[in-house]
Amino acid sequence: MSNNGHNIEKTNFDAFINAVGSEIQQAQVRLITAANAQMLFHYWKMGNYILYHQQLHGWGSKTIKQLAKAIRLNFPEKKGYSERNLTYMCQFARTYPLRVLQNFIETDAKLIAPSVKKIEDEVHYLNDSQFTQEPLAQIQSTGNKEITITQEPLAQIHNVAKTVSDIYRMEIKDIENVFMASPVAKTNWASHVIMLNSSLPLGVSYWYMKQSVEMGWSSNVLKIQIETNLYSRQISNNKVNNFTVTLPAPQSDLANYLLKDPYIFDLAGTKEKADERDIEEQLVKHVTRYLLEMGNGFAFVARQKHFQIGNSDFFADLILYSIPLHAYIVVELKATPFKPEYAGQLNFYINVVDDKLRGENDNKTIGLLLCKGKDEVVAQYALTGYDQPIGISDYQLSKAIPENLKSALPSIEEVEEELTSFLDKDKNP
Structure with a gap:
């Protein structure tokens, strides 16, 4: 075989190895995701099981404490069944009964193309609807007598699936299908605990759940977004x-x-x-956290982008690219409250980017003016008459976010590095 043929074979084989490595990596992600969903379904069933027997037998408030102790004694190798976690399981089941899961799935279908109004309408509907666990509510209490958890009721945990099936009068497989199809199954347990602790309205919890999955937030990021009231800021x-x-x-x-x-x-x-230059330098220095706040699908393009127009030099503060919008975003930062002339300056930069950077497949360039406060009436008047799309927002500087803030999803570079490491190990066992 010629060297050329050998090189082609090596290229083909390398491509084959890369494809196999990619499939193995993807399979690992799928396995982890599936394991997380199964764990959540188990926790949900356990919560329903405990709630059911509390109402059926009139067991008092010490039930969970006694159950946690009995599990610890009889199944010492089983982790995750502390009194605190069992309490969360009950809250998990109570917050997301089957009817809520079904409504979440229906809401998903309605929000394939999101808009502020559609999201607000659906969130309000979920908030206002009265979802109750009707099968559980129909169970008659037999009093509030305390019981001692023994091996007998503990052994009944193996019949949790049957109990849940009886509660909802459905085959357990059908119940599982509903659970797995809902966004509840796609969110990690730590994030669920944060949302349960936040006492959010049902519809708002749904929105954060969806954002967490779509953006790949870790539980730490989700907590920060809830604490900074992202739903209000965005919706x-x-x-x-x-x-x-x-x-x-x-x-x-x-x-x-x-x-x-x-x-x-x-x-x-x-x-x-800080003046605009200080803020720009910090935003670029911490670009990962900056883009996290900007949202999903924003890519950094340039800072202080130079444009020579006529005989003059101009510098746009920040330029991003929005993948969902297929458009450049020109960001102008002002360390002062909004002034009408700021809109004119941004409109100029939008025109320049449209002419100098925008390609034939790009949509209209959008301008975003970030100010240290604004009079909304004045700002809205200032935009009247402009043909270019411009948004005006306030910004706040926060020092409360920890340095280890990181999205749950690895970067492309990290994935490539891991895959290269994996392939190198495979080649050199």
Whole structure:
């Protein structure tokens, strides 16, 4: 065989190895995801099982404490059944009965193309609806007598599936299918505990659950987003923009949905009265956390992008690219409250980026003006008459986010590094 033929064979074999390595990596992710969903389903069944027997037998508040102790004594190798975790399992089952899971699935179907109004309507519907565990509520209590948990009821844990099937009068496989199809099954347990502790309305919990899955948030990131009230900042707050008159309907809805007000940036070390350049430098330095706050699908393009227009030099503060919008985003930072002339300056940069960077497959460039406060009436008036899409948001500088803040999903570089390491080990056992 010629060297050329040998090289082709080696190239083909390397491509084959890469494909196999990719499949193994993906299989590991699928296995972990499936294991997480099965664990959640088990916790949900356990919660239903405990609630059922509490109501059926009138067991008092010490039931969970006694059950945790009995499991610890009889199954010392089993972890995750502390009194605290069993209490969360009951809360988990009570918060997400079968009817709620089914409504979540129906809501998923309605929100394939998200918009602020559609999300608000569905969240309000979930918040206002009275979901109760009717089969559990029909069980008559026999008094509030305490019992001692023994091996006998402990052994009944193996019949949890049958008990849950009896509660909902459905085959356990059908119940499992509903659970697995809901967003509840796609969120890790630590994140569920955070949401249960936050006492969020049902619809708002649903929204955070969906965001957590779509954005790949770790439980730490989810906690921060809840604490900084992301739902209000992205959905329920009144936003100032002209998207409806400058963008076609599908894109204007999406742009308005992706816009937040205010933005909260973690800029540890920034001076209290930082100017625009200080803030820009910190945002670029901590670009990962910056893009996390911007949202899903934003890529960093440039900072202080130079444009020579005529005989003058201009520098755009920040340029991003939004993958969902297929559009460049020009960001102008102001360390002062909004002034009408800021909109004119941003409109100029949008025109320049449209002319110099925008390709034939890119949608209209969008401008985002970030200010240290604004009069919403003045800001809305200032946008009247502009043909370019512009959004105006406040921003706040926060130093509360810990340094180890990190998304649950690895970066592309980390995945490539792990895959290369895996392939190297395979080649050199």
